[in-house]
Amino acid sequence: MRWIIFFLLSLLSSPLSAQTTDSTTSKFYKFMPNSAVLQFAGNIGMFSTGIRYVTPNKHWKGSLHYGFVPVRYAADKAIHSITIKGQYSTIHRQYSPTTQVEWLNIGLWHNYSFGRNYFSSLPRHYDDGYYYFPTAVNIGLTLGSELRYQRWGVYYELGTTDKRVINFAKSPKAVSFREIWNFGIGLVYHLKH
Amino acid sequence: MYFRTHFFVSVAMLFIALLTSCNRNFQFSVLEVKPLDRDINQKAIDRIKQLTPRDTFSFLVFSDTQVAYDELESFVAHVNSTYSMDSIAFMLHGGDFTDYGANFEYNLYYDDAKKLKFPVVGCIGNHDMLSNGRTIFKKLFGPEDFSFNYGDYRFIVFNSNSREVRFDGSLPNLNWLQQEIDKSKENNTIYLSHVAPMTTDFDPALESNFTNILASDKKNRLSIHGHTHSYVLEEPYNDGVQYLTAPALQKKQYVKVTISSKDIQIQQKFY
Numbered sequence: 001m002r003w004i005i006f007f008l009l010s011l012l013s014s015p016l017s018a019q020t021t022d023s024t025t026s027k028f029y030k031f032m033p034n035s036a037v038l039q040f041a042g043n044i045g046m047f048s049t050g051i052r053y054v055t056p057n058k059h060w061k062g063s064l065h066y067g068f069v070p071v072r073y074a075a076d077k078a079i080h081s082i083t084i085k086g087q088y089s090t091i092h093r094q095y096s097p098t099t100q101v102e103w104l105n106i107g108l109w110h111n112y113s114f115g116r117n118y119f120s121s122l123p124r125h126y127d128d129g130y131y132y133f134p135t136a137v138n139i140g141l142t143l144g145s146e147l148r149y150q151r152w153g154v155y156y157e158l159g160t161t162d163k164r165v166i167n168f169a170k171s172p173k174a175v176s177f178r179e180i181w182n183f184g185i186g187l188v189y190h191l192k193h
Numbered sequence: 194m195y196f197r198t199h200f201f202v203s204v205a206m207l208f209i210a211l212l213t214s215c216n217r218n219f220q221f222s223v224l225e226v227k228p229l230d231r232d233i234n235q236k237a238i239d240r241i242k243q244l245t246p247r248d249t250f251s252f253l254v255f256s257d258t259q260v261a262y263d264e265l266e267s268f269v270a271h272v273n274s275t276y277s278m279d280s281i282a283f284m285l286h287g288g289d290f291t292d293y294g295a296n297f298e299y300n301l302y303y304d305d306a307k308k309l310k311f312p313v314v315g316c317i318g319n320h321d322m323l324s325n326g327r328t329i330f331k332k333l334f335g336p337e338d339f340s341f342n343y344g345d346y347r348f349i350v351f352n353s354n355s356r357e358v359r360f361d362g363s364l365p366n367l368n369w370l371q372q373e374i375d376k377s378k379e380n381n382t383i384y385l386s387h388v389a390p391m392t393t394d395f396d397p398a399l400e401s402n403f404t405n406i407l408a409s410d411k412k413n414r415l416s417i418h419g420h421t422h423s424y425v426l427e428e429p430y431n432d433g434v435q436y437l438t439a440p441a442l443q444k445k446q447y448v449k450v451t452i453s454s455k456d457i458q459i460q461q462k463f464y
Contacts, residue, residue: 041220075226075325076328079224079325117324118224125356133293135224135324138223161223163223167292167298170263171262171263182219183218
């Protein structure tokens with residue numbers, strides 16, 4: 001876990017130093033992420049931090065997050081997880097040279113939680129098919145919007161998870177469609193134009 | 194220009210609305226521990242203590258309600274409309290409130306079950322121990338092993354999900370169980386635990402000790418379980434101990450037990 005934080009911090013620190021040089025064509029710049037992200041909630045951590053890459057046409061985004069839930073909202077150990085998120089940005093509008101709004105971002109994420117309390121493949125003391133799901137892995141779907149002003153951005157997302165969708169599918173009357181959604185909000189620092 | 198100002202204002206309003214909206218809408222993880230209540234077993238027991246015990250009384254048993262929230266809602270409506278307050282003393286849940294031991298599942302159960310007009314006491318199921326489920330159970334329901342009394346009846350409730358601890362001998366806690374039986378002042382004992390000793394998920398190394406403890410308890414009236422999802426009433430060890438397995442609620446079934454010092458009537462119910 002410490003190594004993940006170290007890796008992310010080193011990724012963030014190198015672009016900040018790259019800005020002082022002629023950065024637009026350096027190798028560093030090419031590999032530098034487009035933005036750094038800090039998110040609150042959204043089922044990928046109480047707080048999660050990550051780096052994001054965007055395709056040249058700005059429609060596809062991929063991000064990698066490290067998320068953390070403190071002991072207060074977890075068991076005897078904090079929950080550390082890693083999330084890979086992919087998003088497609090539609091209804092993308094540039095309102096001024098400095099302001100841009102993505103009105104609808106559709107995202108899919110895969111979250112893995114570390115620790116012996118959770119498993120991704122069924123442990124050996126269970127018979128085959130005893131539990132049909134992994135407890136360490138969760139998959140989510142998000143819908144959201146993002147605003148960018150100069151180098152900063154904010155976004156919100158409405159999300160759901162695979163386990164909630166399954167619950168809803170099996171009990172559609174009791175578990176209303178509204179129940180399966182939750183909010184996440186995030187702050188973005190754009191490292192590139 | 195105006196657009197920008199208006200937009201920032203509306204974005205700010207949205208964030209304020211989000212932040213002040215129901216706390217449940219901000220979820221940190223599927224594995225988070227944020228139950229909606231605390232110690233609901235003890236709260237139910239406190240309500241049971243307020244009752245005037247009768248020599249003949251009835252209680253309902255339902256079990257394995259995971260993922261069957263539609264069935265749980267109609268069960269709550271059925272029980273509340275069918276049984277008058279003096280016809281049923283309380284209800285027992287045989288375990289498996291959740292499928293993944295997830296916080297949102299525990300809370301979905303709680304939202305529905307709190308509408309039942311009778312107190313409900315529940316034991317922990319194997320699914321309930323997954324992920325951080327054990328921690329959530331301990332916060333929402335209370336201790337896994339406990340007992341309470343109604344009149345001259347002691348109900349001993351405990352964790353028998355041996356496979357979840359890789360059959361390490363800690364579940365069920367037989368020392369604790371024997372102590373509870375020894376210190377019981379009542380003349381009747383009824384046991385409640387999720388996994389029955391007849392199933393493969395009960396620790397085979399503890400099976401004979403466990404069944405001997407129950408058989409040696411001369412006050413034993415019944416051992417109630419869930420887990421295998423079908424209604425069964427049997428005496429599998431030919432030792433005078435009756436084992437009742439409650440059906441899964443998804444089948445729209447439950448059990449009514451009417452008991453007196455001389456007689457016990459167990460009925461499989463449909464709704």
